[in-house]
Amino acid sequence: MDLLKLFQPKTMAVIGVSLTNESHPANVIFNKNNLRQRVRVFAVNNRGGELRGEKVYESISHVPGPVDLAVIATKAHLVPDVLSECVQAGAGAGIIISGGFAETGRKDLQDRVRAIATEGGFPFVGPNCLGIYSPPHLDTFFIPSERIVRPEQGKVALVSQSGGVLVDHMVKCAAEGVGVSAAVSIGNKAMVREIDLIRYFSEDPGTAVITFYVEGFDENEGRQFVMAAGECPKPIIIMKTGKTSEGTRAVKSHTASMAGDYAVFSSVMSQYGIVEATDEFELISFAEALSCYPGSIEGRVAVVTGSGGHGALCVDACAAHGLMVPGLDETAQGELRGQVSPVIQDIASFRNPIDLTGSSVDDDFAAVLRYLSRRQDIDCIIALLLPYLPGISTDLGARIGMIYQQEKKPIIAYVPHVEKYWMLIEGFMLNDVPVAHSVEDAVHMAEALKRHRSC
Amino acid sequence: MLTREMQDILADAREHGWVMEPQAKRFFGLAGLDVPRGGLARTPQEAGQIASVTGYPVVAKVVSPAVIHKSDIGGVVTGLANREGLEETFSRLSKTEGFEGLLVEEQLEGIEVIIGAKIDRQFGPVILMGLGGTMAEIYGDVALRMAPITERDVSSMVGGLKGKVLFTGYRGSRPPDMAALTALVTTFSILIEEIGDTIDSVDLNPVLCSWKRCTVADARIMLKKS
Numbered sequence: 001m002d003l004l005k006l007f008q009p010k011t012m013a014v015i016g017v018s019l020t021n022e023s024h025p026a027n028v029i030f031n032k033n034n035l036r037q038r039v040r041v042f043a044v045n046n047r048g049g050e051l052r053g054e055k056v057y058e059s060i061s062h063v064p065g066p067v068d069l070a071v072i073a074t075k076a077h078l079v080p081d082v083l084s085e086c087v088q089a090g091a092g093a094g095i096i097i098s099g100g101f102a103e104t105g106r107k108d109l110q111d112r113v114r115a116i117a118t119e120g121g122f123p124f125v126g127p128n129c130l131g132i133y134s135p136p137h138l139d140t141f142f143i144p145s146e147r148i149v150r151p152e153q154g155k156v157a158l159v160s161q162s163g164g165v166l167v168d169h170m171v172k173c174a175a176e177g178v179g180v181s182a183a184v185s186i187g188n189k190a191m192v193r194e195i196d197l198i199r200y201f202s203e204d205p206g207t208a209v210i211t212f213y214v215e216g217f218d219e220n221e222g223r224q225f226v227m228a229a230g231e232c233p234k235p236i237i238i239m240k241t242g243k244t245s246e247g248t249r250a251v252k253s254h255t256a257s258m259a260g261d262y263a264v265f266s267s268v269m270s271q272y273g274i275v276e277a278t279d280e281f282e283l284i285s286f287a288e289a290l291s292c293y294p295g296s297i298e299g300r301v302a303v304v305t306g307s308g309g310h311g312a313l314c315v316d317a318c319a320a321h322g323l324m325v326p327g328l329d330e331t332a333q334g335e336l337r338g339q340v341s342p343v344i345q346d347i348a349s350f351r352n353p354i355d356l357t358g359s360s361v362d363d364d365f366a367a368v369l370r371y372l373s374r375r376q377d378i379d380c381i382i383a384l385l386l387p388y389l390p391g392i393s394t395d396l397g398a399r400i401g402m403i404y405q406q407e408k409k410p411i412i413a414y415v416p417h418v419e420k421y422w423m424l425i426e427g428f429m430l431n432d433v434p435v436a437h438s439v440e441d442a443v444h445m446a447e448a449l450k451r452h453r454s455c
Numbered sequence: 456m457l458t459r460e461m462q463d464i465l466a467d468a469r470e471h472g473w474v475m476e477p478q479a480k481r482f483f484g485l486a487g488l489d490v491p492r493g494g495l496a497r498t499p500q501e502a503g504q505i506a507s508v509t510g511y512p513v514v515a516k517v518v519s520p521a522v523i524h525k526s527d528i529g530g531v532v533t534g535l536a537n538r539e540g541l542e543e544t545f546s547r548l549s550k551t552e553g554f555e556g557l558l559v560e561e562q563l564e565g566i567e568v569i570i571g572a573k574i575d576r577q578f579g580p581v582i583l584m585g586l587g588g589t590m591a592e593i594y595g596d597v598a599l600r601m602a603p604i605t606e607r608d609v610s611s612m613v614g615g616l617k618g619k620v621l622f623t624g625y626r627g628s629r630p631p632d633m634a635a636l637t638a639l640v641t642t643f644s645i646l647i648e649e650i651g652d653t654i655d656s657v658d659l660n661p662v663l664c665s666w667k668r669c670t671v672a673d674a675r676i677m678l679k680k681s
Binding site: 216217218219220221222223226253254255256257258259261263264265267268271272 | 569571572573575576577578579581583585591592595597598599600601608655656657658660675677
């Protein structure tokens, strides 16, 4: 299944625009793409006419030149005929926004649509979905431009069975400064499913990490999903709802009662190195961490801080999440002491956690991080950067980012996410150092690196 | 590949919806898993004859299609040291609803492990392993993997248990034969994939693991509802 025309179409027809109702989903989609996205867009309504001065075509076959992508937002009962026209007109792919299929008991209609598309070799997303946001090419979410929060273009692909949850994830990505390569609402997933998207995004050079929000899999679909994930070289993060099940109560074997649906789901995800997030905050943090560092670690963490309390908090959180904070030997401590400013040599603690104290300056953090990056017994560094310390400047983010770029040992920073410190945060993030918004969040990020296994 | 006899065992059990212990053990024995020596006794005399071959002490278990959880009704008696005790047990358990006989087997030692399988709707055949016996449901200390599983999966399953120390030996006890346990679980996983279309779930509980052998001390196969 070639999905490139779904994500990077040059031309797009929006079928089902209203000539009278400006807030019709098809009109919203037409307008926002016509004005703001790279794709060339054509409006289609069988009555023809004009929309905001643009010609409305009576059918997709009247649109000049080949159409890469057809966005269908007509009433459900019209979709089979519209789809047939798309196939005949040689359109490359489709997105069916319309609802009124399996979700309302009309599985028969959905099956008909799938049969037409399968026979015509016409991949489509939906029905009953928001479609695709793929910057800078297209945005089929029927949310007016002034209402949507768009994350920057980046390396994280978001795939969701729920359009509402997907929009929420985009809002949170934007808030955390996490860039998105594409966001896909797959709705009833009558044709294009999670498995197809794993394959597409694993080949997509713009994507480094793939996240999924899943409510459930069909029969045996979970097995196919993990097999496809096992072949994907990029990290995959998954979040599941519907964890409680009534279905396992009446069983008679110990195994069946202990191997409930969610227990199996969670175990199999971890068996295949897929990182499970328990909520949307974890999902975004994991995505940020793994988009910066796609490898995996065993979890031997060094903690560097300017405040003893933060160091202790971090060590406790590491222990609670199965990460080790191994103490450094006397030799290493001596070497570290020799590299920091004389003023902190006798007051700092170098054992791990490494507390450089409130008298530390940029040079101290840079020297310690460089040293730790070269040690074999440490495979991840958490740097608790407290920008209110007088010796810390806003340049330190980019400086530490450069250390990561040179040494390639994963570094995770914690900086409070307030506007005042944003320059420090960006210095890290532009150099692939993820920045957590709390100490606990930084530990979550390290945990994601540990739980992800390159298959 | 299933032998003719293995196929027959599954086919014959369809009426009750599950394969009872003697037939289930025969099934797994044919598949190459270690099962205890012993047999099904229809009379007290037969029980005595079986015990004289296996040697005392023996374990006696009620066999009835009406009884799925034998322990719940006192249907499992361990440590029977002589013929008198065995015959008395026979006469007591023969009053059980649907009584078909008494399973008399050698008494084994070792830690109690549960090894199970379930055909999951989303993921297909899934293998479970953990602390077994009656502890299984109390502690729920189990690990799950999608079949097929490798030898490495077995060691990571054991490593993920809270009770993993039981498998490495504790307080001077001799640890169980991990090679035997690993072979048992991987063979079981292959078998489950073969019979995945006919079964719903399987319990091998307990499997008794000592430093000498890992033996399926009880087994039950729940068939798929047709």
